[in-house]
Amino acid sequence: MKKRDIVDLIRAHYDHDDSQFRLIAQRVAGEFEQQGDQQLASYIMMQTSEVNSFVPQSVTYDTKFLTQIGTDDSPLPLPNVIANDLKGIINAVSHQQLGLGRFLFQGAPGTGKTASVKQLARILDRTLLMVDFNQVIDSKLGQTAKNIAAVFKEINQMPNLSRVVILFDEIDALALDRLDVHDVREMGRATSSILKELDNVNxxxxxxxxxxxxxxxxxxxxxxxxxxxxxxxxxxEDLVAAGEVMLNANLAAFKSAGHDIKLFRKILTVAPKIPNPGELRNSIKVAIGFSDPQKPYEYLALLYKDLMGVGDLKLTELRDQGFTIREIGILTGMSKSTVARELKGAETE
Structure with a gap:
């Protein structure tokens, strides 16, 4: 057994990559077989075949209303209070006898709700299935309620249900349409249907x-x-910390980009409002993507303009916001001496 195999096995285990783990293990079994250790080779093959029967990725879920989507292992910086709630859900799932299995994530767009579901599915080593509301909602009288019943029938009869996470993403698409004054009775039927089905779910x-x-x-x-x-x-402080994690993750692929975490933090703290992580992640990506590769810190200037809602950088405003001469030089691409001279000239005007 080669050192590389040991490293690859450990990596696959911590990445929850069961298919890769089995491939490596079976390759190791073949090596032992070639060395004449048939007993050990057979044992490894037997163990990996047993794992295969329980791995959710080996099951294909092909239904009318449920779509299988990928999980996520990208950095997900959350406040401790939210992270602790997610840990609680993981604990609750392990205590199956208590019957805790229905959770509602609420919050503004971009706060990490859907991303957290993807992370939970990965950590729990479960297949993630999302309800396709395009298939559920129907303009025909009474059909939406019937489709909701059909969704839960699929869920209740699903094989390996304990190896699956069911996601109703933006469930208000169903629950809120009942407020439409033009169709109160129809959405009332849909609402009554989903309440009934949640009461009787497997x-x-x-x-x-x-x-x-x-x-x-x-x-x-x-x-x-x-x-x-x-x-x-x-x-x-949570949003600043989240931004720092996302910045580092995005900059990892850009060797020419400059790193100045202190300046990045200052840009966030002077902004009128720090966006939620989803929007902030996109702002960071766009700033990096639109920056000139020959200007390693231009992305910081672009990010500042985006968050402040301005088209140009003004030296006096930057100074009044607490940026140092060095930092103003980085943002504007000017030398420190030029920045100091122009600021001095502005004072004498």
Whole structure:
């Protein structure tokens, strides 16, 4: 067994990459077989074949209303209060006898609700299936309610249900349409249907719903969930820390880009409002993507303009916001002596 095989096995284990783990293990088994250790080779093959029967990736879920989507292992910096709630969900899933399996993630767009579901599915080593609302919602009278019943029938009869996470992403698409004054009765039927189905869902099902409009959800609907996780709990320091993680992750692929975390933090703290992580991630990507490769710090200037909502950099404003001469030089591409001279000239005008 080569050192490389040991390293690859450990990496596959911590990455939760079961298919890669089996491939490496079977390659190791073949090496032992060539060396004449048939017993050990057979044991390894037997163990990996047993694992194969329980790995969710080996099961194909082909249904009308559920779509399999990928999980996520990218950095997901969350405030401790939210991260602790997610750890609680992982613990609750392990205590199956308590029947805790319905969770609602609520919060503004970009706060990490859907990304957290993908991370949970990866950590729990489960296949992630998302309900396709395009298939569920129907303009025909009574059909949406029938489709909701069909969705839950698929869930309740699903093989290996304990190896799956069911995601109702932006469930307010169903729950809020009932407020449409032009179609109250139809969406009332849909709402009654989903409440009934949640009451009778298979206890093995792990269901997570997300919503941006929690306050407008029906009280009875909210009560169907064992735990509501509030993603609107970012403090300024949480958003700055999240931005730093996302910046480092994006800069890793750009060797020519300059790193100045202190200046990056200052840009975020002087902004009128730091965007939620989803929007901030996009702003960082765009700033890096639009920057000149020959100007290693231009992305910081672009990010500043985006967050401040300005088209040009003004030296006096930057100074008044607390940026040093060195930092102003980095943002503007000017030398420190030039910055100092122009600021001095501005004072004498």
């Amino acid at each position: 206890p093995e099902a792990l269901i997570i719903a997300t919503t941006n409009l929690y306050d407008q959800l029906d009280v009875a609907f909210k009560r169907r969930f064992d735990k509501v996780v509030d993603f609107n709990r970012y403090q300024t």
